[in-house]
Every structure is written in C-alpha cells, then in structure tokens.
Amino acid sequence: MVSQTDLYTLAGALLFVIGLYGIITRPHLLHKILALNISSAGVFFVLVGIARRVPGPTPDPLPHAMVLTGIVVTVSSTAFALALAKRIYTDTGVAVLDASDIEAEERTGG
Amino acid sequence: MRAAALALCAGVGVLLGRAVLSMPETEAGVAPLIEANLAASGVKNPVTAVLLNFRGYDTLLEIAVLVLATIGVLSLSASKPGTWAPVAAQADPVLSALARFLAPVMVLVSGYLLWAGEHAPGGAFQAGSVIGAAGVLLALSGYARPAWVSRFALRAAISVGFIVFLGTAAGSMLAGGTLLEYPPELAKTLIIVVETWLTVSIAAILISLFIASASPAEQLRRRTESEW
Numbered sequence: 001m002v003s004q005t006d007l008y009t010l011a012g013a014l015l016f017v018i019g020l021y022g023i024i025t026r027p028h029l030l031h032k033i034l035a036l037n038i039s040s041a042g043v044f045f046v047l048v049g050i051a052r053r054v055p056g057p058t059p060d061p062l063p064h065a066m067v068l069t070g071i072v073v074t075v076s077s078t079a080f081a082l083a084l085a086k087r088i089y090t091d092t093g094v095a096v097l098d099a100s101d102i103e104a105e106e107r108t109g110g
Numbered sequence: 111m112r113a114a115a116l117a118l119c120a121g122v123g124v125l126l127g128r129a130v131l132s133m134p135e136t137e138a139g140v141a142p143l144i145e146a147n148l149a150a151s152g153v154k155n156p157v158t159a160v161l162l163n164f165r166g167y168d169t170l171l172e173i174a175v176l177v178l179a180t181i182g183v184l185s186l187s188a189s190k191p192g193t194w195a196p197v198a199a200q201a202d203p204v205l206s207a208l209a210r211f212l213a214p215v216m217v218l219v220s221g222y223l224l225w226a227g228e229h230a231p232g233g234a235f236q237a238g239s240v241i242g243a244a245g246v247l248l249a250l251s252g253y254a255r256p257a258w259v260s261r262f263a264l265r266a267a268i269s270v271g272f273i274v275f276l277g278t279a280a281g282s283m284l285a286g287g288t289l290l291e292y293p294p295e296l297a298k299t300l301i302i303v304v305e306t307w308l309t310v311s312i313a314a315i316l317i318s319l320f321i322a323s324a325s326p327a328e329q330l331r332r333r334t335e336s337e338w
C-alpha cells in the first residue's frame with residue numbers, strides 16, 4: 001500500500017519528469033524556463049516528502065533547509081535565464097529555438 | 111524527437127518512482143544529530159541552525175550564486191545597470207495608494223520574520239523576499255528609485271551580505287577553528303549579524319533582478335499597442 005508520504009514524493013517525481021519533458025520538447029525559451037521551474041518544484045516536493053520520513057511529529061530540518069536554499073537558487077537562475085532570453089529576443093527578434101535553423105547551419109558549415 | 115523525449119522522461123520517471131518506493135518507511139537520518147547539537151548552534155529553530163551554522167557553507171554559496179546572477183542580469187540588461195526606471199507606464203492611483211500603505215507594513219513584517227527566524231519559521235531569506243516584494247510593488251506602482259539611493263549604494267547593498275558572511279567565515283578560521291565554526295557563546299550574535307546583512311542584500315538583489323529584467327515603461331506601452 002502506498003502511504004501518504006510516498007504519494008506526495010511520487011507527485012514530486014512526476015512533476016520533475018513533466019518539467020524535463022517540457023525542457024526537451026518546447027522550442028520557446030520562455031516555455032523552457034517555465035518547464036525548468038516546474039522541475040524544480042518537483043525536486044522540492046521530493047525533498048519535503050523525504051523530510052517526513054523521520055519518526056516522530058517534527059520533520060527532518062535538513063531537507064527543509066535544502067528546499068529553502070533551492071528556492072533561492074531557482075529564483076536567481078530563473079532571473080538570469082529570463083535576462084538571457086530577453087537579450088536574445090532584443091538582439092535577434094526571436095525567442096524560439098528552432099531545430100531546423102541549427103540543421104540548416106550545419107549543412108552550410110557555418 | 112518527441113517520442114524519444116517521451117521515452118526518456120518515462121524511463122526517468124519509472125526509475126525515480128522506484129527509488130521513492132524503495133526508501134525505508136521511517137529513517138532517522140541526521141535529525142537526531144541536529145537535535146543533539148541544537149543547543150550549541152546559538153539558535154532554537156532547527157532549520158535556521160542548519161542554514162546558518164551546521165551547513166553554513168550552503169548558505170554562503172547560495173548568496174554567492176544570488177550575487178553572481180545579479181551581476182549577470184545587470185550586465186545583460188539593455189538599460190544602464192543600477193538605474194531604476196518606473197516599470198509601470200502610468201501610475202494606477204489605486205495601486206500606488208495601496209503600495210504606499212503596504213510598503214511600511216511589509217518592512218515591519220520583514221523585521222518580525224528576521225527576528226522570528228531564531229526560534230520559529232522565518233529568517234533572512236524570508237525577510238529579504240518580503241522587502242523585495244515591497245520594492246517590486248513600488249516599482250509597479252510607478253515609483254522610481256529614490257534619489258538618496260545612489261547606484262553605488264545599490265551595488266553595496268547587493269554585495270554586503272556576501273561580504274559580511276565571507277568575513278565571518280574567514281574570521282572563524284583565523285580564530286583557530288574551521289570555516290564557519292562559530293564558538294557557541296558567540297554563535298547567536300554572529301548569526302543575527304550575518305542574517306541582518308543577508309536580509310539587506312537579498313532585498314536589494316530581488317529588487318534589482320526585477321527592475322533589470324522588466325521592460326521600461328515606455329517600451330512596454332509601445333509593445334502593448336503594436337504586438338499584443
């Protein structure tokens with residue numbers, strides 16, 4: 001039987017995978033950044049789930065501290081990614097990674 | 111391409127799921143160790159003890175990442191770094207009245223969170239993000255950077271948390287201990303000093319990240335008319 005904690009942790013793993021799929025398949029940069037955030041949320045779910053595995057009513061403080069650190073790192077990486085994406089948009093006029101562009105570039109050797 | 115990605119993600123998902131289900135139902139982990147040493151950490155909240163004492167290097171590197179990301183965002187932004195142009199095209203009277211009312215309250219809440227972090231959920235990062243949110247709210251309500259905040263002051267505020275934290279870490283090494291090994295009788299004072307400056311830095315960083323990434327009001331209005 002799957003316990004409540006397991007269900008929570010499994011939901012985190014599922015969120016991580018959904019985000020991973022988005023990062024790989026979505027060509028738009030903003031979608032990729034959003035997908036990365038969904039993945040991070042999944043990681044936090046898993047960590048919070050793991051923290052509940054200690055015996056007794058109070059959860060393990062170490063994974064909680066790691067989630068706090070993780071949130072801050074996610075915020076800063078998201079801000080940097082958004083700034084990069086915005087700069088790419090201002091300089092090139094597109095914010096989409098198109099696979100056909102890369103293939104064309106490879107064919108011409110540039 | 112899509113099928114391959116789907117297969118990869120399904121594989122990762124199954125492996126993660128199996129890993130989750132194979133974990134023991136209860137596992138003491140490091141929780142008893144943290145509880146046993148809580149008295150020596152200088153604070154009563156175990157999460158704060160982990161963040162600022164037991165695994166202080168995590169937090170030190172975390173603020174380093176924040177400062178680096180801010181430097182990156184400021185250098186990438188097209189506008190002059192450190193400027194604080196109003197983000198909203200036209201100050202909404204209701205919003206700006208609300209911001210004027212809320213901003214001082216948010217600073218007060220932040221001060222409470224900073225103090226509460228010693229014995230309850232709270233701490234520098236929560237306190238800093240509340241001030242950061244107040245700054246973002248002010249920027250959205252059409253307030254520009256106040257004249258008394260010079261560009262140098264903004265940069266100093268961004269880096270002061272990391273500098274103070276690094277100084278404390280180095281100081282504990284020079285005093286004969288290891289990196290971030292606080293003497294128990296000084297631990298509480300040191301943690302509160304570090305957390306206070308961290309709060310200032312995190313607030314300045316979050317506001318700068320938002321201001322630098324946001325489009326200036328002029329550009330936004332143009333885009334609203336043409337593209338969107």
